[in-house]
Amino acid sequence: MTTTGHPRKPLRIGIDVGGTHTDAVALDTDDRILAHTKQPTSPDITAGVRAAVDAVLELLGPDDARNVRQVMLGTTHATNAVVERRNLARVAVIRIGRRITSAVPPLTAWPADLRDAAVAGTVMVDGGYLVDGHQVAPVDRDEVRRFLHQVAGRAQAVAVTGAFAPMYPDQEHLVAELVRAELGAGTPVSLSHELGSLSLLERENATTLNAALGRVGAQVADALDQALREHGLDVAGYLAQSDGTLMEAAHARRFPVLTIGSGPSNSLRGAALLTGHQDAIVIDVGGTTTDLGVLVDGFARESAAGSLIGGVTTSLAMPDVLSLGYGGGTVIHPDRVGPESVGHAIRRHGLVFGGATPTLTDAAVHAGRSTTGTRSRLLDRPTEPFRRAITAFDDDLAHAVALVSHGRRDQPVVAVGGGADLLPDTVAGRTVERPGHGGVANAAGAAIALISGEYETLIPAGPGRGEALARARTEALARARTEALTRAAAAGAAPEHTTIVRIREVPLSYAGQPAVRVTVKAAGRLRTGPPLPRRP
Template identity: 60%
Template structure:
């Protein structure tokens, strides 16, 4: 009996699911509209794809999920937990209190109180001040008992995490072992405010992670299945369910990362531009060695700036459901209502899908496209938007092939300025679900090495920590490899210092 894997990706318009065998062949596939509550669409897609393989459903040993649950919860300010926010940094950092700059409604939804107490480190790992344990206990006693979770952020904790770990022990003593704790050195990189923001969002999402895990488990149990389940991360790797329960914020960029990984497998191209054309938008990214190129800029989520690793994605408001009107294309889209509202489905709204069908780029729908003014101009305008986006992500390299994936891939022309060959692989419309199903388990580590001595030992520690985190995420300990190692010199310090970042990945155990 061959072990089968199911990949599921929840998008803004559709939820896609695929079944892959041990040789990464697509055995079954399904697309279902994403429901307003997300979970119903997930269950519908899962039921459809499992029903397609019939009696082989009991051969499914692993299910991998890329989901928008965390993103939607932040954007819609719903289902978020209340967080006690604790910063270790006084007497420094008090000029910018925690959650400064947050949208007022999100802050009201999340914050159960904030405090800045004595502690933190300099960049070389020396403590700024002794850890103020009494102030920590006082804060937890006065406000922490109303919180669903606690977020702890220390100044330069990537250079020395001992204080954050000690605070975690204090929290467990004061509030009990059942209260979730989010530690910033496990979430983000350098940059105090951005790392703190990511840590607080992570703590606020613990309940969301629990709910989606339960929904997935229940959907599988309804078919008598109990496979190993994994969640897709921002960087195109996976993490086991218990790991995702601790780090739900790391699932936020999983959709674009899945598409890039799926595009690499389906096309056989490991270095390329990828255009994922959906119903509402098109995401442009770059494959480097089969993995998504990562962004060096902070990521903004729901009005909050964070600094954990995200794919370098350029999204434009151009998709199959983009409304064509008044000589413009988008940004308004009919989204998941395209099968009711587009002209090719008997609706009354002209969309980019209608324009592409009229131009002969694809055959979609059940009705002929009426002869309307503006459809040809809409195709030309869309092509210009695509060419501009390709120019922005290519960074001057015009020889990379472009892999077209997503349900609206047929909208793209066969020749695009700034790119090489346009590749249209089989099963391109479910590349995101394929990417979820093939991903490796991964882990990261980052630190700062100050001074000329001890560099080699510090790098080796970072490698071990990244490998350990990959194993905790579900990787086979015997097959974990270091897939990325970067050292960035830090300027304007008294002595030489470098920032070290390590990424490890390996097949699932």
């Protein structure tokens, strides 16, 4: 826990809540790390966040603490909830469009244990649209009401997905009104058109997960709000999203599924800040897993395939990350390594800390890679399990680097995370770079994350004359770019530092009137100066 340099104002704080540690850093306007800390993650996350903020503010001192203007938090809390099947709300799932979507019922590919933990019931009702805007059928209101009566008392949230709802959302809004009329105005409702792309099944999966994660989103947002209030920080809090941008904490309460994947994105962004590399392979070693990702132009390379979350495929934008079941707390058994981990309790259970459980950290100390703990506590232990564990780790790591590199040999390898010293000096023939402050790279990445605005529209693609179509397309794209920039500025981005970062086009050539669905995303640095007003 240290502080460096002299603060420049205004300041911002980045926080990362991992499975083992909660890290926090304070940065100035030149992205210099002025103070940083690493605290144990608490089971309720609130105590860990509070301790991390408290430690950083103490290091800054009371005068400079008053100059904090923004606080950003990234967390794996939502990911862990899905993977571990815990703290999930039970969701009533309504699909609109039975006549055209019944070939594959809702949540067909979900793992049975996740369905048992998160689903109160599913139904397909009449309704839906075709891609050209033709309404297949009106919503069967009576059928919706009957289903809601069946799940009343069991369902804690509702997920609504309609065929082609991202383009034609009115039927989803109608069902949401029925839900609130039948189950109560306070019933959380997730609507698919606010979350996903045109793909029905992946969008339905993401919407259902979002509804199931409502309590988790509230818990994370509450933890951040409580930490800010207790320290008298009158600033708006932000949470990191999986694409490396930020959303206000109030937004995260509605869309907690968007925080999944934020940890790896923050790690890669932090590595870019600490090393200056814009293209690199980044290895983040935590207490439970080792995650490999790739920096492309300073941002995490996005997965080209649908993201898999807890065994469920979604269409959410996610970083392309390869996870290995090795971390500092990974338990070494007589005949195998892991997958169990002592996680945040490593300082209680690890051998070098006086515990009784052999871990990968102990193996790294035994191999001379790490100086943590007390090496003499390993002297009376058999050496073969340690050697076998290190060999297995190194072999799997080299294979993973080869996979994520896609054949390139010119990318540097950067090691970050609290367990970066577990890595050898070279991996797959590449020298491993360990930057200063690499142990808090995730928190640094959260602190420099951008805030974004997104706009979607349909652009006609015919019929018509070429010049007229080209002019209409140019004008429509210009309007979409302007709207995306406006939305980013409204969310808190500094207009002079905001640019278009992504334009996606989905041809709808088989519609009655050929069109292209365009999504434009703008992102920029948060405004400095007076804090944004808190939302009630």
